[in-house]
Amino acid sequence: MNAPADPHFATRIRESFGRQKAMAFIGAKLTSVEPGATEITLAYREDLTQQKGFVHGGIIGMIADTACGYAAFSLMPADCSLVTVEYKINILAPARSSLVARGEVVKAGRTLTVTRAEVYAEDGKHIATMQQTLMMLPGTPDTPE
Amino acid sequence: MNAPADPHFATRIRESFGRQKAMAFIGAKLTSVEPGATEITLAYREDLTQQKGFVHGGIIGMIADTACGYAAFSLMPADCSLVTVEYKINILAPARSSLVARGEVVKAGRTLTVTRAEVYAEDGKHIATMQQTLMMLPGTPDTPE
Amino acid sequence: MNAPADPHFATRIRESFGRQKAMAFIGAKLTSVEPGATEITLAYREDLTQQKGFVHGGIIGMIADTACGYAAFSLMPADCSLVTVEYKINILAPARSSLVARGEVVKAGRTLTVTRAEVYAEDGKHIATMQQTLMMLPGTPDTPE
Amino acid sequence: MNAPADPHFATRIRESFGRQKAMAFIGAKLTSVEPGATEITLAYREDLTQQKGFVHGGIIGMIADTACGYAAFSLMPADCSLVTVEYKINILAPARSSLVARGEVVKAGRTLTVTRAEVYAEDGKHIATMQQTLMMLPGTPDTPE
Numbered sequence: 102m103n104a105p106a107d108p109h110f111a112t113r114i115r116e117s118f119g120r121q122k123a124m125a126f127i128g129a130k131l132t133s134v135e136p137g138a139t140e141i142t143l144a145y146r147e148d149l150t151q152q153k154g155f156v157h158g159g160i161i162g163m164i165a166d167t168a169c170g171y172a173a174f175s176l177m178p179a180d181c182s183l184v185t186v187e188y189k190i191n192i193l194a195p196a197r198s199s200l201v202a203r204g205e206v207v208k209a210g211r212t213l214t215v216t217r218a219e220v221y222a223e224d225g226k227h228i229a230t231m232q233q234t235l236m237m238l239p240g241t242p243d244t245p246e
Numbered sequence: 247m248n249a250p251a252d253p254h255f256a257t258r259i260r261e262s263f264g265r266q267k268a269m270a271f272i273g274a275k276l277t278s279v280e281p282g283a284t285e286i287t288l289a290y291r292e293d294l295t296q297q298k299g300f301v302h303g304g305i306i307g308m309i310a311d312t313a314c315g316y317a318a319f320s321l322m323p324a325d326c327s328l329v330t331v332e333y334k335i336n337i338l339a340p341a342r343s344s345l346v347a348r349g350e351v352v353k354a355g356r357t358l359t360v361t362r363a364e365v366y367a368e369d370g371k372h373i374a375t376m377q378q379t380l381m382m383l384p385g386t387p388d389t390p391e
Numbered sequence: 392m393n394a395p396a397d398p399h400f401a402t403r404i405r406e407s408f409g410r411q412k413a414m415a416f417i418g419a420k421l422t423s424v425e426p427g428a429t430e431i432t433l434a435y436r437e438d439l440t441q442q443k444g445f446v447h448g449g450i451i452g453m454i455a456d457t458a459c460g461y462a463a464f465s466l467m468p469a470d471c472s473l474v475t476v477e478y479k480i481n482i483l484a485p486a487r488s489s490l491v492a493r494g495e496v497v498k499a500g501r502t503l504t505v506t507r508a509e510v511y512a513e514d515g516k517h518i519a520t521m522q523q524t525l526m527m528l529p530g531t532p533d534t535p536e
Numbered sequence: 537m538n539a540p541a542d543p544h545f546a547t548r549i550r551e552s553f554g555r556q557k558a559m560a561f562i563g564a565k566l567t568s569v570e571p572g573a574t575e576i577t578l579a580y581r582e583d584l585t586q587q588k589g590f591v592h593g594g595i596i597g598m599i600a601d602t603a604c605g606y607a608a609f610s611l612m613p614a615d616c617s618l619v620t621v622e623y624k625i626n627i628l629a630p631a632r633s634s635l636v637a638r639g640e641v642v643k644a645g646r647t648l649t650v651t652r653a654e655v656y657a658e659d660g661k662h663i664a665t666m667q668q669t670l671m672m673l674p675g676t677p678d679t680p681e
Contacts, residue, residue, distance in 0.1 A: 117297045118297070120296075120297035120298075121295070121296050121297050121302070122292055122293045122294070122295050122296075123293065123294050123295055123296060123302035123304070123305055124302075125293070126293040126294065147267055148267045148268065148270070148271040149267070149268050149271065150266070150267045150268055151265075151266050151267075151268060152262045152263070152265035152266050152388055152389070153265075153327065153388065153389060153390055153391070154390035154391070157266065157268035157269075157308060157312075158311050158330045158333075159268070159304065159305075159307050159308025159309070159311045159312065160268055160304075160308065162304050162307045162308070162311070162333075163302060163303075163304025163305065163307070163308065164304070166303050166304045166307070167302075167304065182298065184337065184340070185303045185337050186336065186337065186476070186503060186524060187334065187335060187336040187337065187477065187505075187524055188303075188307075188334070188335060189332065189333070189334035189335075189479055189624040189667060190332060190333060190334075191331065191332040191642075191643075191650045191667065191669060192329065192330050192331065192332065193642070193643040193645075193650060194643075195329070207626075207628070207662070207665055208626075208628040208629075208662060208665075210628075212502065212526070213476060213526065215477075215626045215628060215665065217665075227642070227643060230642055230643075230650065230652075230667065232624060232626065232665065232667045234476060234477055234524065234626060236502070236503065243297055243298065244297070244298060245298055245299035246298070246299070331621070331648060331669060332622065332650075332669055334479040334522060334624055336497075336498075336505045336522065336524060338497070338498040338500075338505060339498075352481075352483070352517070352520055353481075353483045353484075353517060353520075355483075357647065357671070358621060358671065360481045360483060360520065360622075362520075372497070372498060375497055375498075375505065375507075375522065377479060377481065377520065377522045379481060379621060379622055379669065381647070381648065407587045408587070410586075410587040410588075411585070411586050411587050411592065412582055412583045412584070412585045412586075413583065413584050413585055413586060413592035413594070413595055414592075415583070416583040416584065437557055438557045438558065438560070438561040439557070439558050439561065440556070440557050440558055441555075441556050441557075441558060442552045442553070442555035442556050442678055442679070443555075443617065443678065443679060443680055443681070444680035444681070447556070447558035447559075447598060447602075448601050448620045448623075449558065449594065449595075449597050449598025449599070449601045449602065450558055450594075450598065452594050452597045452598070452601070452623075453592060453594025453595065453597070453598065454594070456593050456594045456597070457592075457594065472588065474627065474630070475593045475627050476626065476627065477624065477625060477626040477627065478593075478597075478624070478625060479622065479623070479624035479625075480622060480623060480624075481621065481622040482619065482620050482621065482622065485619070533587055533588065534587070534588060535588055535589035536588070536589070
């Protein structure tokens with residue numbers, strides 16, 4: 102059902118993730134790439150925290166957004182790029198540990214793909230849940246213009 | 247209507263923002279604090295970009311989330327803290343410039359506050375729009391435990 | 392800026408609304424159609440209430456969704472139809488009166504349009520706020536297949 | 537984990553659903569009540585359709601909202617009521633058949649509960665997915681004032 106259109110999807114995604122300077126900046130790692138699902142891991146760092154010392158909600162959103170995006174991208178043809186249309190995230194608990202965001206495809210449409218991510222703390226606590234919409238841009242490179 | 251419960255709200259917010267290591271990390275500045283409204287400005291930097299060289303959608307979410315949060319916080323009593331319950335953001339256009347996020351209160355309730363943020367590029371282009379829910383935690387400090 | 396692509400947009404929208412059996416069923420009226428903005432009015436009726444006697448949150452969503460959709464549709468070409476991709480609604484207060492939902496376009500893109508609606512009670516109370524995404528389907532009729 | 541605080545939760549929910557005139561109005565049935573999960577079934581009817589003859593997106597939202605709400609309510613104490621704070625729904629496919637909405641609790645907090653619903657058509661097609669936030673009102677009756 103979630104068959105990738107491009108057999109080299111994992112390589113393509115790892116290269117794309119490698120171009121995401123924002124992911125390197127916060128120290129996020131792409132730790133799993135499967136058809137329709139990816140995982141991003143983030144080590145706890147003080148410089149990612151908000152005023153009470155917890156990981157900033159926007160940082161949690163960043164890794165969930167990215168995990169969802171690459172889950173969608175894994176099923177798309179090699180010659181396209183994609184954009185995030187929108188995402189909605191519920192923060193379920195504060196986090197002061199490393200995090201893992203698991204993104205997966207809910208529905209892969211021709212133009213739009215709907216995805217979901219769950220974010221967990223090191224101890225397994227459920228930190229956040231995201232629902233996201235992405236749009237495929239056919240025939241556009243996934244690189245800077 | 248949007249009267250702050252704490253006359254020293256601006257000082258309290260500037261101090262809280264100053265404790266947000268994640269905001270310093272990405273170079274975000276709190277450039278305006280009014281009752282029920284704040285503004286956060288972010289300079290363009292390559293290390294905040296995604297794979298195509300645009301500002302990462304999660305970074306846009308970070309500044310919008312924070313602008314909304316402090317808009318809500320500006321109307322709350324001095325002895326409380328607040329948490330982001332959830333936010334939803336539509337990315338309207340890609341951005342390769344500095345950004346400003348303007349957050350404002352839509353409805354300040356006893357426990358929950360609903361806010362909105364608009365994010366604009368340097369040239370005035372509308373980059374993103376956010377709708378957010380926050381919860382007040384009465385009698386809890388806005389500092390690390 | 393929000394110039395309609397079809398000069399007969401208002402007639403087209405009134406006819407489309409007239410085909411919405413669900414709107415007739417709940418008694419909703421299309422009370423204003425402007426370029427990029429529409430208004431739907433709903434009389435209070437007991438059969439639209441939830442367990443505590445307030446207008447059902449889903450009914451509030453229905454009129455906000457429809458007001459947003461026609462706001463988007465007003466700017467689109469005559470030969471297209473559109474689908475709701477997603478919407479997010481905050482219920483700000485319970486309502487036990489007639490309601491008006493005002494939808495407006497935030498950003499009209501080539502494929503996707505982002506809209507917003509505010510719902511007010513008869514006494515002016517702010518009842519709900521919605522953020523929505525729609526997709527244009529070019530060259531498809533806005534009628535049953 | 538999802539242990540109901542009230543052993544009579546199923547009876548309480550069936551009675552509450554029975555007071556929802558809007559559910560009777562559209563013909564929705566509460567077809568399953570479990571701890572942390574409920575199911576609502578809706579027969580296809582022409583008077584629930586939009587302009588193209590599909591079930592109105594707002595009607596889909598209504599049953600998903602209600603399924604989520606009662607999933608949350610099933611875990612709450614007997615003497616409380618609850619309100620929908622917000623919900624976000626993605627419409628994944630148009631529907632011209634009966635529908636079933638399955639709601640479940642993602643996180644039951646002290647004040648806020650986060651839920652999710654999936655809506656399916658008669659043939660198993662995935663029609664919509666919702667993420668929702670509810671607030672418990674302790675010591676308030678779940679009946680008209």
